[in-house]
Amino acid sequence: MALRDGDRDELVRLTRSTAVRAGLALRARIVLAAARGEANEHIAQSVGVSKVTVLKWRSRYSRHGLAGLADEARSGRPRIVDHREVVAATLRPPPKKYGVTHWSSRLLGRHLGIGNKTVATAWREYGVQPWRVETFKFSTDPELVAKVTDVVGLYLAPPQNAIVLCVDEKSQIQALDRTAPMLPMQPGLPERRTHDYKRHGTSTLFAALEIATGKVTAACKPRHRHQEFLAFLKQVARAYPDVALHLVMDNYAAHKRIEIRDWLAANPRVHVHFTPTSGSWLNLVEVWFGIIERQAIHRGSFGSVKDLNAKIRAFIDGWNDRCHPFVWTKTADEILKKANRQPTSNTDH
CATH class of the missing domain: 1.10.10 (Arc Repressor Mutant, subunit A)
Structure with a gap:
């Protein structure tokens, strides 16, 4: 042909x-x-x-x-349900008599007197997903612009002859032990574990992520007071002697205690850069905390806090052997515009 x-x-x-x-x-x-x-x-x-x-x-x-x-026009009665009306009804909260927080296709279909498949088709056409919900947190920090610019500037253009470290603690890590041994993964079957568990206490992981290499300096401690944080800062300073350190950290009260400020004043080579209030996601060590949670903690089984700490240290040792740089890509302007806090100018209109 x-x-x-x-x-x-x-x-x-x-x-x-x-x-x-x-x-x-x-x-x-x-x-x-x-x-x-x-x-x-x-x-x-x-x-x-x-x-x-x-x-x-x-x-x-x-x-x-x-x-x-292309498909030819189909025979039969033309569509009489206006999908815009279905979507408009979806965007309104359900009546109190239903006692629900959001519509399902079946409930809305019953409410409008149409089929649930028609409702689902309208939702797909307009990209409406009532079953989904996302969270957000808006920073009210009056120094938001300055702090975002400062921290992102460190990531995109770190100072010469200095090291940028993202510092934070992951508190209340539970040493959970399953009530029966884990069943290993097999062909056709995932790894399985019991639903119930025993608690054996908690630990706090202090970590400093070097963004240029991905190397992590860490310590496990029983509590996360300013005393433990100060001891960890001293550990970090010993790990990086005779070089300027720029530490990115959040606004946790223990990070701003007078004892911490006195130590920083006595060690002028250590500079602190605070993330905005409710902006700890700017701290790259949070990304690494997510990695260790997924790869070593969430699916682990720990008979004691000592066992938990040992396995955390084993993961960190392995991580430092295979670590990689953490690269930040968004500029401060992009972040601030998304937060709708970027001052406008005549050129923006």
């Missing part, structure tokens, strides 16, 4: 696109195979349809070209 001028490239694009409907991509494959001279039976077998289907789309293309591969 001969292709019309310019159609081959478009047909190939349809077969490779992830945005077009699967049916349209299949029809394009049928036409391309026919153009290569393949037999109808072979085409049907290779694309997984009947020979009748192959003949249908070959014929449609021969008569109408690429337009013939």
Whole structure:
């Protein structure tokens, strides 16, 4: 079968696109195979349809070209439900008589007197997902702009002959021990564990992440008071002697105690950069805390706090052998504009 001028490239694009409907991509494959001279039976077998289907789309293309591969208008009664009205009803809170916080497709369908599939179709068309919820936290720090600019500036352009460390503590790490041994992963079966567990106490992990290399200096302590934090700062200073240190940390009260401020004043090579209030996500060590949580803590089973601490230290040793730099990509302006706190100017209008 001969292709019309310019159609081959478009047909190939349809077969490779992830945005077009699967049916349209299949029809394009049928036409391309026919153009290569393949037999109808072979085409049907290779694309997984009947020979009748192959003949249908070959014929449609021969008569109408690429337009013939589109769906024809369907017979039957036209749609009478306005999807905009369905979405408008979805965006209004459910009546108190239902006692629910958000709509389900079945409940809204019953409320509007339509089928739940119609509701689901309207939701897909407008990208409405009532079952989803996300959280956010807006910083009210009066120094938000200055702090974001300061911390992000450290990440994007760190000072020469200095080391940038992200410092924080992960508190209340529970030493949980399952009531029965873990069942290992097998082909066709994931790793399994009991739902119940025994508590054996908690530990606090203090960590300093060197963003240029990903190396972590850490300590496990029973509490997270300013005394433990000061001891950890001294440990970090010993780990990086005779070099300027820039520490990024949040506004936790223990980080601002007079004892901490006195020690910093006595050690002028250590500079502190505070993240904004409710902006601890700017601290890259939080990313690393997520890594250790997923890879070593969440699925672990610990018979004691001592066992928990030993396994945390083992993970850190392994991590430092394979660590990698932590690269920040967003500029301060991009972050502030997203937070809707960037001052506007005439050029922004």
